Amino acid sequence: MTIDASNLSFQYGDKTVLRDVSFSLTPGRFHALLGPNGAGKSTLFGLLTRLLALQAGDILLGGQSLNKQPADAMRRIGVVFQQNALDLDLTVRQNLQYHAALHGLSRHEARQRGDRELERFSLLDRADEPVRQLNGGHRRRVEIARALLHQPSLLLLDEPTVGLDVASRRALNEHVRMLCQQDGLTVLWATHLIEEVREDDRVLILHQGQLLADGAGHAICRTEGTRNLAETFHSLTGAG
Numbered sequence: 001m002t003i004d005a006s007n008l009s010f011q012y013g014d015k016t017v018l019r020d021v022s023f024s025l026t027p028g029r030f031h032a033l034l035g036p037n038g039a040g041k042s043t044l045f046g047l048l049t050r051l052l053a054l055q056a057g058d059i060l061l062g063g064q065s066l067n068k069q070p071a072d073a074m075r076r077i078g079v080v081f082q083q084n085a086l087d088l089d090l091t092v093r094q095n096l097q098y099h100a101a102l103h104g105l106s107r108h109e110a111r112q113r114g115d116r117e118l119e120r121f122s123l124l125d126r127a128d129e130p131v132r133q134l135n136g137g138h139r140r141r142v143e144i145a146r147a148l149l150h151q152p153s154l155l156l157l158d159e160p161t162v163g164l165d166v167a168s169r170r171a172l173n174e175h176v177r178m179l180c181q182q183d184g185l186t187v188l189w190a191t192h193l194i195e196e197v198r199e200d201d202r203v204l205i206l207h208q209g210q211l212l213a214d215g216a217g218h219a220i221c222r223t224e225g226t227r228n229l230a231e232t233f234h235s236l237t238g239a240g
């Protein structure tokens with residue numbers, strides 16, 4: 001599914017947090033939305049998921065405008081928000097089943113798809129444990145598995161590694177890249193951590209509400225005359 005955002009601007013009261021942001025996502029590719037804290041990443045996610053109403057500009061999902069309530073296109077999006085949103089007292093499988101029911105999947109379908117995702121995340125043997133017993137990295141995996149149950153073609157992840165240790169962060173990032181390759185999933189991964197981004201990723205650098213760079217990481221470095229993405233990020237935003 002193609003995603004085209006054009007001329008997005010957004011204000012909270014009189015505070016402008018997005019300024020004329022335009023980009024298109026390439027189907028089947030891993031995109032890193034890189035920006036320091038406060039850059040406007042979550043606000044952009046809010047617009048893409050319709051938690052926030054568009055104020056200026058438009059977003060086309062599969063060619064359909066968000067302004068025209070494209071319910072079908074919205075169903076093709078999976079989202080993992082920054083805050084953990086699992087019910088800690090339900091088991092892993094119950095969390096998945098509840099979400100699947102919301103998407104209209106039958107119990108049988110929900111079980112099949114849920115187990116398939118849990119297996120890919122090496123979590124099938126934990127399916128009947130309350131989520132409370134899982135560590136942070138495993139909880140995040142359950143959230144991603146849940147976001148994939150309705151088989152979206154676009155997966156949005158807003159700082160999914162917040163609060164995880166380095167090893168769990170790396171494993172989660174690797175896993176989502178694998179999904180991209182295996183399933184042809186389009187991914188938009190928001191982060192402020194340069195180590196989660198690779199030079200052959202498509203990289204969008206957001207700073208103070210403006211998109212300062214958009215392209216393959218190595219191409220951005222060439223344009224900016226920098227040796228690597230860390231240097232680019234630092235020179236464009238002062239962060240890193």
Ligand SMILES: Nc1ncnc2c1ncn2[C@@H]1O[C@H](COP(=O)(O)OP(=O)(O)OP(=O)(O)O)[C@@H](O)[C@H]1O
Nearest residue numbers: 012015017035036037038039040041042043044159
């Ligand atoms: N509900 C709100 N009301 C007023 N200002 C807000 C609100 N939500 C966010 N902001 C402000 O908008 C700016 C962008 O915030 P946003 O959360 O979109 O950035 P971010 O890149 O996701 O950063 P973080 O990772 O820290 O959440 C920040 O200055 C933030 O303080």
